[in-house]
Amino acid sequence: MPLTQYHLDPKNEAVKKFYGKIDIEHASAFLYFNKKGIVQELIHNLKYKGREEIGTLLGHWYAEDLKNLQLESPFDVIIPVPLHKRKFRERGYNQVSTFGKALAENLNIPYNDAVLYRKIYSKTQSKKNLLGRSENIENIFDVISSEENHNK
Numbered sequence: 001m002p003l004t005q006y007h008l009d010p011k012n013e014a015v016k017k018f019y020g021k022i023d024i025e026h027a028s029a030f031l032y033f034n035k036k037g038i039v040q041e042l043i044h045n046l047k048y049k050g051r052e053e054i055g056t057l058l059g060h061w062y063a064e065d066l067k068n069l070q071l072e073s074p075f076d077v078i079i080p081v082p083l084h085k086r087k088f089r090e091r092g093y094n095q096v097s098t099f100g101k102a103l104a105e106n107l108n109i110p111y112n113d114a115v116l117y118r119k120i121y122s123k124t125q126s127k128k129n130l131l132g133r134s135e136n137i138e139n140i141f142d143v144i145s146s147e148e149n150h151n152k
Helices: 014-019 040-048 052-067 086-089 094-105 128-139
Strands: 114-116 141-143
Touching: 040 052, 040 094, 052 094
Parallel strands: none
Antiparallel strands: 114 141
C-alpha cells in the first residue's frame, strides 16, 4: 500500500496545501491516491459498494501507525466530515464514519459526529479539480456549537 508517512513530518505536503488558506495546527494523509490504483479501488468500494468494513480496517491500520510514534496525541476529538441528508439517504451511511470510529477507538480519543452540519447539498466532487472542489464546498458546512465542542 502506498503509505504517505505524512504524520512523521510536520511540514508535509498536506500541511503545505492548506498553508495560508485556513488556520490549522496539523494536517496529514494516510495513503497516496493514484487514479486506477489500489487506493482508488478501496475508496470506490467503501463509498459506492457498501463495503463499510474497509473504513474500519483502514482506521485500525492508521491508528496503529500513529500509535507507533509514541507521542502524546495532538487530537482532542475525531470529527467526520458529514454528508448532506439527501446523500446519506442515497448511500445509507457516511463512508468516513467507520474510519473515524475505528481511529478514535484505537487512539482512545472521543468520536463526535454532532459537531459539523452539512447545510447545502453539493454534487459529486470526484470529477472536479482542486479549485473546483474548493469552490464546491465553500460555505456548505456549519459548526454546531455546544459546551462540549468549546475550545476543541
